[in-house]
Amino acid sequence: MISAGSLNRSIVIYGPVTTRSPTGTERSSFAKLATAWAERKSLSLKDATRAAGMEQSAEAKFVIRYRQGITTSMQVECEGQRYFVEAVDEIGNREGLALLVRAI
Template sequence: MRPGELNRRIVVEQASNVKNDDGDLVSSWATVAELWARRADVSGRELEAAMAKDVEISVKFVIRYRTGILPNMRVVLDGQYYRVIAALDKSGRREEMQIYCATGLLDG
């Protein structure tokens, strides 16, 4: 992977519960990481590879390899929210991760 290919700055967020001033728990999103990524549309063959049946995957983000990207997270790019469906190291070489995402209703 060439560094110039990673031309989008994304934010990975995870849902969390925080207490407000009244002591009540409020759902919120906390930043897990800010990463450089490449955005790409998803082909039908990649949908099968992501094992995402009955899910509308619309985009994938390619990042440098890292652990800890989970399906309960979301990706934010230019004010648009994407629900993480799967994060895969398809080559198995720990060089890059492909984060498969869907758009649609998200909490928050």
């Protein structure tokens, strides 16, 4: 179980949205979906090794309580810094999620 005391950072989760102008032009952007409490952790050797196989390496890891619908197409913001979500790993049996992220 994730202890509430370790979730000491507030993150904002953004999801992709597509809007259409009156002329029919589509525009992609990100909209705020939720705010969650998170713990920022340093990358373990396993995380760093996994990130090395990605096109861009992960820079941080945020752990949040389990939430459905979090995908790698999303972004998170913490303390004014935006990050791409590179990987989402479930912790336990829907206890939490580990988000490997890379700064934008």
